[in-house]
Amino acid sequence: MLLEWGVLVAVAMATVLVPGAAGQYSPDWESLDSRPLPAWFDEAKLGVFVHWGVFAVPGFGSEWFWWHWQGAKDPRYVDFMRKNYPPGFSYPDFAPDFRAQFFDPDQWAEIFRASGAKYVVLTSKHHEGFTNWPSAHSWNWNSVDCGPHRDIVGELGAAVRKRSMHYGLYHSLFEWFNPLYLADKKSGFRTQGYVFHKVLPELYDLVNRYKPDLIWSDGDWEAKDTYWNSTGFLAWLYNRSPVKDTVVTNDRWGDGCSCKHGGYYNCEDKYTPGQLPKHKWEKCTSVDTNSWGNRRNMRLDELLRLPDIIDDLTRTVALGGNYLLNVGPTVDGTIPPVFEERLRGLGDWLHVNGEAIYASRPWRVQMENSSVPLWFTSKGQQVYAILLAWPSDYTVEISTPLTLPQTNVTLLGYPAPLKWSALQPSGLVVTLPVTSLAGGHGWTLRLDGVA
Ligand SMILES: *[C@@H]1O[C@H](CO)[C@@H](O)[C@H](O)[C@H]1NC(C)=O
Ligand SMILES: *[C@@H]1O[C@H](CO)[C@@H](O)[C@H](O)[C@H]1NC(C)=O
Numbered sequence: 001m002l003l004e005w006g007v008l009v010a011v012a013m014a015t016v017l018v019p020g021a022a023g024q025y026s027p028d029w030e031s032l033d034s035r036p037l038p039a040w041f042d043e044a045k046l047g048v049f050v051h052w053g054v055f056a057v058p059g060f061g062s063e064w065f066w067w068h069w070q071g072a073k074d075p076r077y078v079d080f081m082r083k084n085y086p087p088g089f090s091y092p093d094f095a096p097d098f099r100a101q102f103f104d105p106d107q108w109a110e111i112f113r114a115s116g117a118k119y120v121v122l123t124s125k126h127h128e129g130f131t132n133w134p135s136a137h138s139w140n141w142n143s144v145d146c147g148p149h150r151d152i153v154g155e156l157g158a159a160v161r162k163r164s165m166h167y168g169l170y171h172s173l174f175e176w177f178n179p180l181y182l183a184d185k186k187s188g189f190r191t192q193g194y195v196f197h198k199v200l201p202e203l204y205d206l207v208n209r210y211k212p213d214l215i216w217s218d219g220d221w222e223a224k225d226t227y228w229n230s231t232g233f234l235a236w237l238y239n240r241s242p243v244k245d246t247v248v249t250n251d252r253w254g255d256g257c258s259c260k261h262g263g264y265y266n267c268e269d270k271y272t273p274g275q276l277p278k279h280k281w282e283k284c285t286s287v288d289t290n291s292w293g294n295r296r297n298m299r300l301d302e303l304l305r306l307p308d309i310i311d312d313l314t315r316t317v318a319l320g321g322n323y324l325l326n327v328g329p330t331v332d333g334t335i336p337p338v339f340e341e342r343l344r345g346l347g348d349w350l351h352v353n354g355e356a357i358y359a360s361r362p363w364r365v366q367m368e369n370s371s372v373p374l375w376f377t378s379k380g381q382q383v384y385a386i387l388l389a390w391p392s393d394y395t396v397e398i399s400t401p402l403t404l405p406q407t408n409v410t411l412l413g414y415p416a417p418l419k420w421s422a423l424q425p426s427g428l429v430v431t432l433p434v435t436s437l438a439g440g441h442g443w444t445l446r447l448d449g450v451a
């Protein structure tokens with residue numbers, strides 16, 4: 001009896017003390033990089049990215065407005081200010097005009113949900129340093145003290161979660177003109193006043209207050225991760241934070257980390273690999289191809305069209321990535337209807353084709369240029385071939401799958417099975433039906449019983 005108790009106690013203690021089993025990560029990349037990515041992220045496939053801040057007030061050029069104007073002194077921005085604002089006007093003077101009168105988080109979340117997105121990522125703070133939540137470390141430069149007088153991070157989070165989507169927060173490590181940051185920079189990043197008095201207190205606050213499912217880190221590239229104390233923060237995040245089991249992070253945690261350390265990889269903005277990467281990744285891109293933030297000088301021909309978005313999502317998912325599609329709300333708090341149309345259009349497409357996207361896995365082959373370009377995904381026993389063009393003769397040749405006599409081919413959104421015949425040594429020819437679906441964009445063939 002005594003002996004048995006001893007064994008039981010030893011077993012119980014082992015479960016608590018073995019570092020790996022208890023999820024005890026140490027503050028170094030080898031340990032942090034070994035953490036498995038929470039499963040929800042790979043299954044989600046699609047997210048909506050939202051860039052909103054004081055930069056929406058000038059609404060000109062891009063969300064890098066302040067830097068272009070007073071950092072790089074780009075003549076287009078200097079002229080814009082000279083022509084439209086009185087002398088001596090400073091960037092913080094824009095903040096009172098960030099009014100967000102029509103900001104309705106439920107309406108935003110409804111639009112995002114209708115796009116088929118499973119997560120939403122909001123800029124909690126961009127490089128300008130303005131926080132979209134009442135940060136105690138950003139006195140008079142946050143959305144409750146000035147501008148909208150609302151807790152944007154909190155309000156949007158509640159609306160997003162009400163619709164069963166995951167909620168992520170973008171956070172810029174650096175701030176272009178923060179005097180604490182500039183002092184550290186001047187020291188060659190040997191001092192860390194900005195990190196210990198601004199960045200880290202705010203990151204802990206964001207996590208404890210809003211419990212984000214994703215931290216989308218950015219603005220890291222001027223200094224090493226040791227300056228940012230990134231591994232120390234991440235060890236806390238993974239071991240002891242309220243989101244330790246569910247939170248997902250990206251790879252922007254210091255110069256040299258991108259595409260190498262962290263959770264999933266973003267690599268560069270709009271990164272698109274040529275082949276299947278070994279590590280989970282996400283492509284972030286923007287409907288407005290010239291900007292992430294809203295700009296009033298946007299033109300229709302500078303926007304991604306719906307077919308471009310469908311192609312891009314398809315390629316990304318076939319290559320094992322997630323797709324994070326950005327829209328920039330206006331200074332008044334509206335999602336421009338042209339963005340809303342793109343998002344709802346994508347949702348309509350996913351309503352029919354989502355079976356080939358959500359929770360899918362890359363197949364053994366990613367794409368073929370047969371009769372039309374097509375990309376493969378798979379799920380359990382099913383292989384999906386997503387066609388990016390409708391073949392003019394209504395037949396499509398697919399060369400890689402190995403068929404069996406009982407193989408079935410269906411077109412998602414079409415009720416009857418399709419006729420097909422086997423090719424030698426592998427592949428099949430499928431006859432597409434005469435259907436109104438042909439007028440759309442992006443069609444999925446489901447192949448049951450192929451290898
Ligand atoms: C900085 O990182 C170290 C570990 O590398 C950790 O012990 C410390 O708590 C971190 N500081 C903050 C404020 O996060
Ligand atoms: C298909 O064609 C595109 C464009 O010509 C090319 O970039 C790609 O490598 C081709 N893929 C295969 C698998 O042949």
Ligand SMILES: *[C@@H]1O[C@H](CO)[C@@H](O)[C@H](O)[C@H]1NC(C)=O
Nearest residue numbers: 406407408409417448449450
């Ligand atoms: C194909 O469809 C037939 C008839 O519905 C079914 O009996 C068969 O199991 C299907 N084959 C596969 C591989 O699912």
